[in-house]
Amino acid sequence: MHRSTPDLVAADEPYYLPVDDEVEIFEAAFAARLPVLLKGPTGCGKTRFVEYMAWRLSQRDPVGSGVGLTTVACHEDLTATDLVGRYLLSGEETVWMDGPLTRAVRQGDICYLDEVVEARKDTTVVIHSLTDHRRILPIEKTNEQVRAHDDFLLVISYNPGYQSVVKDLKPSTRQRFVSIEFDYPDVESEAAIVQAESGTTAAIALQLARIGAKTRQLHERGIEEGVSTRLLVYAGTLIAGGIAPRRACQSAIVQAISDDRDVQIAVADIVDVIIP
C-alpha cells in the first residue's frame, strides 16, 4: 500500500460517457507516464473524466488502494509555494508541510491541476522538471529533490475559450503534454449524461440537452460560454426533486448563465419553447 488518500478516488465507478477515444489515449499516456493536457470549455466533463480515469486505473491494483487523485483548482493567486509546500508554525517551532503537488509526487497520485493557466507563472517552473524524463520535484526551501513515485502522473487542464492568457503558456510547457481535446457532447449523448447524473426522465433530459445545444449557439453576446453540461445536470436534479421544469431551468440555467437582462430573456425564451 503506497498511498494515503483513498477518499479522493471514488469507491464506485463514476459515471462517464466516453465521446471519443479519450479513455484509450489517457491509458496509453499513463502507461508511458506521459503528462496529459485536457482542453475544453467549462463544465464539459474534464474533471469527471480525470475522476473516472483515476477510478479506472485504481481497479488495476485491487490489493492496494490503487492510483489516487489529487485535484488542485488553480486560481490567480495560486503560487508555486501553494503547490509545493511551506513552513508553518506549530507550537514553538516551524514545520514543513507538503503541498498537494509534493504529496502526489511522493505518494504516486494523479495530480490534476484544473485550469492551470489561471495560476501564477512560477507554477510552470515547478512542473517542468516533473514532465520530462527527470520526473523530479526540486524543493528549494528544504533543499530537497523529490523523485516522483512510479505511479505519479501530472494532468493539467485549461479552457481555451475564455482564457486568452493561454498564449502565455509557453510552447516549452505545452509541448511537454499529450493533449486531449474535449467539447460538449452531441444532444443524444448529453441527454444520456443528464439523465444518468440527475435521475430525471429521458424526455426531460432530452429537452435539457436541446436547451444546452441551443444556448451554446449564442456567441460573445453577453455570455462567456454556453450552458455547461454541469448546469443541465443541476436543472435535471432540481426537476427530479420535484421542482417544476421551467422554474428549475430558471434557477439552474437562466440566472446562472448571465446577468445581462436581454440574454436572460432570450435564454428563458429557449427554455419556454422547448419545455412543454
Place this chain on the structure above:
Amino acid sequence: MNLTLSEAQRSLGLFAESLAGAIIRIEALDGDERGWPWELALPEPLVIHLAPVMNEGNDNELQRRIYRTQVLHQLALVEFGSFGGDPDRPDPTAATTHPVIVASVHRLQAARIVVLLEHLRVDVETKRSYPGAASDLDRVLQLARATKAANNQEPAAHGLVGALQLLTLGASIAEVSEACGAISLTEVGRLFSVVAPLRVVGATLDDSATIAVAIAEVLGEATNQPRPDDGDPFAPVVDDAEESDPDAEPKELDGMSTSPPPLDAEADRTAEDLEGSIQSSPLSYTSELEQLEKATTTTQRPPPKRMPIGVDPDARTFLYDEWNYLDRTYERSWCRVIERRLDGDDDDFIGDVRLRHARLGGQIRRQFAKLRPQERVRMYRRDDGDELDLDAIIETIVDRRSGVAADDRLNIRRDRAVREVATAFLVDLSASTSSPAEPIEAPVLDDDDDPFDDPFQPRAVIYDDTPVRRVIDVAKDAVALMCDALGKLGDRHAVYGFSGQGRSEVEFRVGKEFDDRATPSTWAAIGAMQPLSYTRMGPAIRHAAAKLAKQEARTKLLIIISDGYPQDIDYGPDRRDKNYGLHDTAKAIVEASHLGVDTFCVTIDPAGHDYLRVMSPDHRYLVIDDVESLPSELAKLYLDLAVAGPSVSADQ
C-alpha cells in the same frame, strides 16, 4: 401601451441567434404590414421583419410572445426545410422552384399553394419540436383568423382558396366550413384529408409540393370552366373530350371524388346566364387565385447578403447598436464587427522602427522612465516571501501568548508594481491611409549623365528607390514606438485597427491584445496593419471601449489615430451626409465615457478641426499638420493623459 419592436429587438435577436446558430437580423416592417401570420408571404430566411408596434394582444407579455412566435415560425421554416435541405444555406426559392412544382402544368398556382402548405407543415412540426410554443402558436393563429374574419364582410365568399388559407391558419373543419359558404362541409373534410400527410412526422417539402400540384390541377382546370355554385369545388366541369367519352375514368384526388358534379340544374341555363353567374359570383376561382397570389407573393426586398460566418474560423463577430441622429434613436444590433487577429511575417519590423527612430525612441523611453514606478513593492503579511515580516511575527507572538487567534502570514514578498493605466490604440485602416505621408518629389537627373555629353545616350533619370512612406506606415511606426516604451514602463496596452465596408462588415484587426507579450510575432502583427476600405468609426470605438472596460486599471485610455472623418458606404441613409457618421461616432465616444474609458482623437487631416469639435469633447482631440511628427506628438500626448489620470468614471 403597446409593445414596440425596439423594446424587444435585442432579446428577440438573441433568441433567434440561439435557435439558428447564426446572426439573424430583426427589422421593422414598413407601413401597416404585420408579418406572418397576417401576411402569408414566404419571408427572407435570415432577416425577420416584424411590425414596429405590436397591436395584437392586450398586454406587453403576450405581445412579446407574439413577436417571439413570429420569430420561431420563420426560423422553423429554415430548420424544417422550407428553404431547402441545408439550413446553413437557406434558399428562398426552394419551395417555389421545387422540381415537382416546376414540372407541373399549373406551375404558378402550385408555387403559390406550396407556400401556404409549408406554413401549415412547419407549424405542425414546430408544435412537435417546440411543445412549449404550441399554445402561443395557436393563440397567434387564432388572432390572425379573427382578423381575417373581421376584414371579410362576406364569409360566404370564401371558396377553396379561402378554405386553404384558413386551414393554414390552424382553423378546424367546422370553422372553415362556417367561414367558407361556397364549399360544403364534406368538401372541407376532403381538403383536410388531402393535406393530412403534412401533419405526419417526417413530412417534408416534397410532400407539400406534391399536394400543392394536385390542388393546383383541380383549381387550374376549374378556372377554365364555369363552376356551378353548388358543385363540388374539387370536381371541375368535364371538358368536351371527357364528356364525349363515357368510359373515361373520373380523376381521383386522394380519396376526393372529382367526378362531374350534377349538371341537371345547369342544363336549363343559357350561356349568358352562366356568364352572368360567374361575374356576379362573390368570389370566382379566378379571383381566388388572384387573392392567393396577393397573399403569397414573396416579399420584394432584396435578398439579404449572406453573413460570412464561418469563412474565417479565427474571426469573432459582435453586433453593436448605431446612433441614428436623424430619428434620434438607436438602430439596434445594426453593425456587425468582425474581429480578426493580424498575422505578419515581417520579423524586422520593430528593428527597422527602432533604427529609423533611434533618437526619438530614446527620448520617449527616457521621458517614460520618469513615470516608472518602483520596480518592486514589498507586500507585507504574506504566506510566503523572501523576508520575514518582523512586525507580523511580534504581533503573532503577542497574540498567541494572550490566547488570541494569531495570523500565520509572516512573510514579506516583493511583487512587481503595476501602474494602473491601460491604453488601446485604435488605428484607422481606411484606404486613404495608403496615400504618401509626404508629397512625392519629381525625379531628379543624374548630374554625371548630362545628356549633352553624349546625345545618343538615353537620358538617365534617378528615381529614389526608397519605398514611399504612407500615412499608415507612419501610424504603425508611432504605435510601435509607443508599445516599445510602454512595455518597458509596464503599462498595459493594446493595438487595434479598424475599417469597414458596410454595416455588416466592420473590420476590427487585432495587432496586440492587452495580455499579449511583446514577442516577434506581436511586432510582426502590428507591422501587418494595411489600408483596407472605409472608416466606420462608431462600432470600432464601441468594440475597443468594450475591451478596455474589461481591463482592471484606474485610467483607461482609447487613442484613436485617424486621417479623416468617419464615412462608409451605408453610414446613414444618404451616403453624402457626413453628419450621420460624425454623430454616431460622437455618441460612441459618450458611451465609452460611461464605461469609464477616456477617448482621445488624433488626426492628420488638416480639416480635422471642423469635424472633431463636433465629434469629441473639448481638449480631447489633436490635429497634426506634419504626418511625420505623429510619433513624437503621440508620446507627448500619452505623457499628458497618463499623468492627468482619468477624466471620466464608469457609470454604476
